[in-house]
Amino acid sequence: MAAGFGHAGNALLTVQEMYAADAAAIEQGIAGTTLMENAGRTVAEAIMERWSPRPTVVLCGPGNNGGDGFVVARLLKERGWPVRLVSLVPIGQFKGDARHHADLWTGEVEMPEAGIGDAALIVDALFGAGLTRDVDGAARSLLEDSEGRDIVAIDVPSGVHGDTGQVLGYAAQAALTVTFFRRKPGHLLLPGRVRCAEVVVTDIGIPKSVLEGIDPQQIENGPELWAESLHWPNPTDHKYARGHSLVVGGAIMTGAARMSAKAAQRAGAGAVTVAAPADAQTVYKVTLESIMVASYRDTSSLQDIIEMPKVSAVLIGPGTGMVTATRERACMVLRTGKPAVVDADAISIFEGSSELLFESVNGPVVMTPHEGEFARVFPDLQGGRLFRARAAAARSGCIVLLKGYDTVIAAPDGRVAINANAPADLATAGAGDVLSGIIVALLSQGLPPFEAACAGAWIHAESAMAFGPGLIPEDVIAGIPAVLSTLKSRR
Numbered sequence: 001m002a003a004g005f006g007h008a009g010n011a012l013l014t015v016q017e018m019y020a021a022d023a024a025a026i027e028q029g030i031a032g033t034t035l036m037e038n039a040g041r042t043v044a045e046a047i048m049e050r051w052s053p054r055p056t057v058v059l060c061g062p063g064n065n066g067g068d069g070f071v072v073a074r075l076l077k078e079r080g081w082p083v084r085l086v087s088l089v090p091i092g093q094f095k096g097d098a099r100h101h102a103d104l105w106t107g108e109v110e111m112p113e114a115g116i117g118d119a120a121l122i123v124d125a126l127f128g129a130g131l132t133r134d135v136d137g138a139a140r141s142l143l144e145d146s147e148g149r150d151i152v153a154i155d156v157p158s159g160v161h162g163d164t165g166q167v168l169g170y171a172a173q174a175a176l177t178v179t180f181f182r183r184k185p186g187h188l189l190l191p192g193r194v195r196c197a198e199v200v201v202t203d204i205g206i207p208k209s210v211l212e213g214i215d216p217q218q219i220e221n222g223p224e225l226w227a228e229s230l231h232w233p234n235p236t237d238h239k240y241a242r243g244h245s246l247v248v249g250g251a252i253m254t255g256a257a258r259m260s261a262k263a264a265q266r267a268g269a270g271a272v273t274v275a276a277p278a279d280a281q282t283v284y285k286v287t288l289e290s291i292m293v294a295s296y297r298d299t300s301s302l303q304d305i306i307e308m309p310k311v312s313a314v315l316i317g318p319g320t321g322m323v324t325a326t327r328e329r330a331c332m333v334l335r336t337g338k339p340a341v342v343d344a345d346a347i348s349i350f351e352g353s354s355e356l357l358f359e360s361v362n363g364p365v366v367m368t369p370h371e372g373e374f375a376r377v378f379p380d381l382q383g384g385r386l387f388r389a390r391a392a393a394a395r396s397g398c399i400v401l402l403k404g405y406d407t408v409i410a411a412p413d414g415r416v417a418i419n420a421n422a423p424a425d426l427a428t429a430g431a432g433d434v435l436s437g438i439i440v441a442l443l444s445q446g447l448p449p450f451e452a453a454c455a456g457a458w459i460h461a462e463s464a465m466a467f468g469p470g471l472i473p474e475d476v477i478a479g480i481p482a483v484l485s486t487l488k489s490r491r
């Protein structure tokens, strides 16, 4: 396993890692009841910061998530809030820390049949990290009845799995989610991220030092991960020192490669060349004023272009066509060992022959599939996006960037970054070509492939976010310089 993300504040802990963090804190002498008191107190504080006193019902499950709920109910009641508490199980069934706090609650413990009544605010303390199966029965009815009111979820909206963001059975839409110490992947992955709404992370007294023994392998993507690797031009650089990106163009769908090439230019490649099929070179030449066009007739003449020493990274796939030549050329590109981005048709064409793709990998490679392309090359991988991307990276030896609103970037050594700054507007045809163009530019500047993929996804999303509604891919390209300026000013 690689060195993970250690103490980074935006590292994400899996459910098991969170249990390990709790256990390590308790081992260091912090009582579990204290952690629970702190957890409940920070939830109550977050509520009182956002809402004035109003009829509130706390829904408590049978475990420690429910225990947190008892603390919240007690503290709100002490502050004069009108609070009811509904528990899935009688108080005698609580154990350990949760039992301790259940016993401190002086109000009535109502059973689920009592319902949520006229409560305007619901505290969802049914299930957190211990979710093991679908939410159904009384728990589900209570959550369904809560929909449309303000819901504050403790740790996660009950039903959202902390590792995957997937909903087991049912999860209600929260207005606020308060979690502890570090977030989990499920706070960023869909649909969990949407169910959480605002996520607040509070300090419950777990020392950061517990992370040394855990070394989380997941993180939210952001400049802390890669900003130091970015290459900023210095006065002695000539154009090739700034990276020379080669984009392999196709014969018919020429727009895709042209979009990638323009994005690579804006992302800082000192030179960009499009390798164009001889028959189609005119269209590339007349539409790309400041981009070089080199024509090829077959795989061998394309290889000659790619092997030119000045070419420092290659992109193949956008618009190259679902033809066997694309498969042959993608394998050739990978075998040269040059840093490469494999996208679009150069992924899909390996449906049924993915081993050939993986065997050809001979250098740093970033693969950028969307869900459909991913399924063609990794048809047997099922489950959450983080799990699937990580397994795909380990199998292929490539950085796998699985695109979506919650893009996941996985390295073969197990590291995973989840991107969370993309607007929904980015789901537009051509946006993927821009992304692969940005990544090839960063590769050509010498960024390692994980950093290039993470930086590419973030810059792409940030540019789109700044533009807003009405976005087309050209706007993402046009917005790259402003994002780079902001990144440069952080140094």
Ligand SMILES: NC(=O)C1=CN([C@@H]2O[C@H](COP(=O)(O)OP(=O)(O)OC[C@H]3O[C@@H](n4cnc5c(N)ncnc54)[C@H](OP(=O)(O)O)[C@@H]3O)[C@@H](O)[C@H]2O)[C@@H](O)CC1
Pocket (backbone or CB within 6 Å): 019, 022, 032, 035, 036, 039, 061, 062, 063, 064, 065, 066, 067, 068, 126, 127, 128, 129, 130, 131, 132, 133, 134, 135, 136, 139, 154, 155, 156, 180, 204
């Ligand atoms: N020191 C600490 O550890 C700290 C932990 N903290 C808090 O603890 C939470 C984790 O607590 P937890 O491990 O007790 O799990 P929790 O989420 O309460 O659920 C387990 C119970 O629910 C049941 N159950 C599960 N799914 C079900 C379903 N679909 N339908 C019905 N039942 C279901 C499950 O039953 P079982 O699977 O055992 O049969 C079991 O009884 C964490 O999220 C945080 O809020 C904070 O206080 C900080 C300190």
Ligand SMILES: [K+]
Pocket (backbone or CB within 6 Å): 065, 124, 125, 126, 127, 128, 153, 154, 155, 156, 157, 158
């Ligand atoms: K919950």
